[in-house]
Amino acid sequence: MRARVEAAPKFLNLLQIRFPIGAIASIGHRISGVLLVLSLPLLALALDRSLHSEAEFAVLRDLVSAPWRAVLLALLVWAATHHLLAGIRHLLMDVGIGSGLSQARTSAWAAIVAAAIVALIAAARWLA
Amino acid sequence: MRLSIYRFNPETDLKPRMQDYELAPEAGDKKLLDALMRLKTIDDSLSFRRSCREGVCGSDAMNINGRNGLACLTPLVGLKEPVVLRPLPGFPVIRDLIVDMTQFFAHYHSIKPYLINDTVPPERERLQSPAEREKLNGLYECILCACCSSFCPSFWWNPDKFIGPAGLLQAYRFISDSRDTATAERLAYLDDVYRLFRCRTIMNCTEVCPKGLSPSHAIERIRQALVRESS
Amino acid sequence: MRLFLGQRAWVLQRVTALVLLFLLALGAATLLTGPPLDYERWHALATSTHGAVLIVVFFAALGLHGWIGVRDIALDYIHAPMLRLALLAVVGVLLFAIVIRVVLTMAAHFAGGA
Missing domain, CATH: 1.10.1060.10 (Alpha-helical ferredoxin)
Structure with missing residues (x-):
C-alpha cells in the first residue's frame, strides 16, 4: 500500500493549467530578474569602459547600431522595466495597497503591458 | 455535453489517461457535480469525492478546464466543452479525480x-x-x-x-x-x-x-x- | 546564522529594492535635467564624491538583491542540497567580485569634489 502511494502519479502539466494574470506577471518577474542578474557583469564592464575615454564612451552609446545588439538591449530594457514595475506592485501590495484581487489583476495587466510597450518603443527607435 | 476526464486506476494502470464522455444532461442538472453523478450511473468505475453537494464539505475540489474549483459550485452553463477534468494539480493521485490529502x-x-x-x-x-x-x-x-x-x-x-x-x-x-x-x-x-x-x-x-x-x-x-x- | 532565514531575507530584499528604486529615480532625474549626456558630463558626474559613492551603493544593493532572488529560485527549483549550495556559492562569489570590480573602477577614476 505504502509503495503504491509513493509511486502515485501527479497531475502537474503546466501547459494544461490556466494561469491567472497575476501568475503571468510573477513568472515574468522571475525571468526578468534572471536576465538582469546575467547582465550585471556587462553593466559593471560598461561602467568601467564608459569612464576610460571619450572614444569608449562613444562605442557604448552607439552599441545599438548593430540590429542584433539592439534587439538584445531591447530585451534588457523589457527585463528592467518589467522587474521594476512588478517590483513596485509587490512593494505596494506588501503594505496593503492594491492587494485586493481585482486591483491586483489590474496592476498585473498594467505592468505586463507597460513593460512590453516600453521595450517595443526602444526596439523601434534603435532599429529604425 | 462532452467531457474529457483524467482516469487512473492504480490496480490496472501504469500511467494515467484521458477518457472522453458524451452526456445528455437532464433538466435538473445545474452544476458540474450533477453531470458527474449522472456520468457515474453510466460508468460506475469513475471515481471522485463528493458529499454535501453545496460547497460546505469541500470534498469535490478538482481542476476544471485548467482552473481549480468545486464541482458542486461550478454551473454547467458557460463551461467550455469538452469540459476537461483533472485531479488537483501537484497532489498524488489515488484514483481518477481522488487525490491524497x-x-x-x-x-x-x-x-x-x-x-x-x-x-x-x-x-x-x-x-x-x-x-x-x-x-x-x-x-x-x-x-x-x-x-x-x-x-x-x-x-x-x-x-x-x-x-x-x-x-x-x-x-x-x-x-x-x-x-x-x-x-x-x-x-x-x-x-x-x-x-x-x-x-x-x-x-x-x-x-x-x-x-x-x-x-x-x-x-x-x-x-x-x-x-x-x-x- | 539567521541572517538569510525567514523574514530577514524577505525584509532585505525589500530594503535593497527601495534603495535601488531611490537611486534609479535620482539617476533618471539627474540625467534628464541639465545638458545632454556626453562623455565630459558623465565623467564629471560619476567621478565626483557623490557620484562614486552612489554608484558603489547601487551595485552593492543590486548584488545583494540579485543574490536573494537567485536564492529564492534555487529554493524553489533545485532540490539537490549540494547542487543548490554550489550554485548559491558560485553566484555569491561572482556577484561579490562584480561589486569589488565596481569599487576598483570608481577608485581608479575618483576625482573627488562634489
Whole structure:
C-alpha cells in the first residue's frame, strides 16, 4: 500500500493549467530578474569602459547600431522595466495597497503591458 | 455535453489517461457535480469525492478546464466543452479525480488549528467584542478543500515544506483571534524561509478560492505582524 | 546564522529594492535635467564624491538583491542540497567580485569634489 502511494502519479502539466494574470506577471518577474542578474557583469564592464575615454564612451552609446545588439538591449530594457514595475506592485501590495484581487489583476495587466510597450518603443527607435 | 476526464486506476494502470464522455444532461442538472453523478450511473468505475453537494464539505475540489474549483459550485452553463477534468494539480493521485490529502492536512495540523489559552477559563465563556469577532470574518469560513494550495506554484515546488495558502489562512485565523494567547509562538513558528516565506504573492490562491476568501491577504497580514514583532 | 532565514531575507530584499528604486529615480532625474549626456558630463558626474559613492551603493544593493532572488529560485527549483549550495556559492562569489570590480573602477577614476 505504502509503495503504491509513493509511486502515485501527479497531475502537474503546466501547459494544461490556466494561469491567472497575476501568475503571468510573477513568472515574468522571475525571468526578468534572471536576465538582469546575467547582465550585471556587462553593466559593471560598461561602467568601467564608459569612464576610460571619450572614444569608449562613444562605442557604448552607439552599441545599438548593430540590429542584433539592439534587439538584445531591447530585451534588457523589457527585463528592467518589467522587474521594476512588478517590483513596485509587490512593494505596494506588501503594505496593503492594491492587494485586493481585482486591483491586483489590474496592476498585473498594467505592468505586463507597460513593460512590453516600453521595450517595443526602444526596439523601434534603435532599429529604425 | 462532452467531457474529457483524467482516469487512473492504480490496480490496472501504469500511467494515467484521458477518457472522453458524451452526456445528455437532464433538466435538473445545474452544476458540474450533477453531470458527474449522472456520468457515474453510466460508468460506475469513475471515481471522485463528493458529499454535501453545496460547497460546505469541500470534498469535490478538482481542476476544471485548467482552473481549480468545486464541482458542486461550478454551473454547467458557460463551461467550455469538452469540459476537461483533472485531479488537483501537484497532489498524488489515488484514483481518477481522488487525490491524497495527507500532506495537506499535516500542514494544517502543524499550525495548531485550535484555540490556545492557558489562562483560567471564566465561569461561562471567553467573550469577544463585536469588533474582535469581526476580525475572524473572511478566515473562519475556509472549508479546507485545497483548491488554493493545489493551485499555488510555491506549493508545487515545496509541498513538504511550504505550509501553503490554506494552512496559512488558518494560521492567521488563530493569530487574529482575541481569545488566543499563543500569537508570539505562532508567529515564531511561521518565521521560516519555507513555511511562510516561499509565498511570492502570485495570488493564484485568492483567484480560485470557491468561498471567495483571500489567503494572500492573510499571508500579507502575517508578514506585517512578523515585521512589527521584530522591530 | 539567521541572517538569510525567514523574514530577514524577505525584509532585505525589500530594503535593497527601495534603495535601488531611490537611486534609479535620482539617476533618471539627474540625467534628464541639465545638458545632454556626453562623455565630459558623465565623467564629471560619476567621478565626483557623490557620484562614486552612489554608484558603489547601487551595485552593492543590486548584488545583494540579485543574490536573494537567485536564492529564492534555487529554493524553489533545485532540490539537490549540494547542487543548490554550489550554485548559491558560485553566484555569491561572482556577484561579490562584480561589486569589488565596481569599487576598483570608481577608485581608479575618483576625482573627488562634489
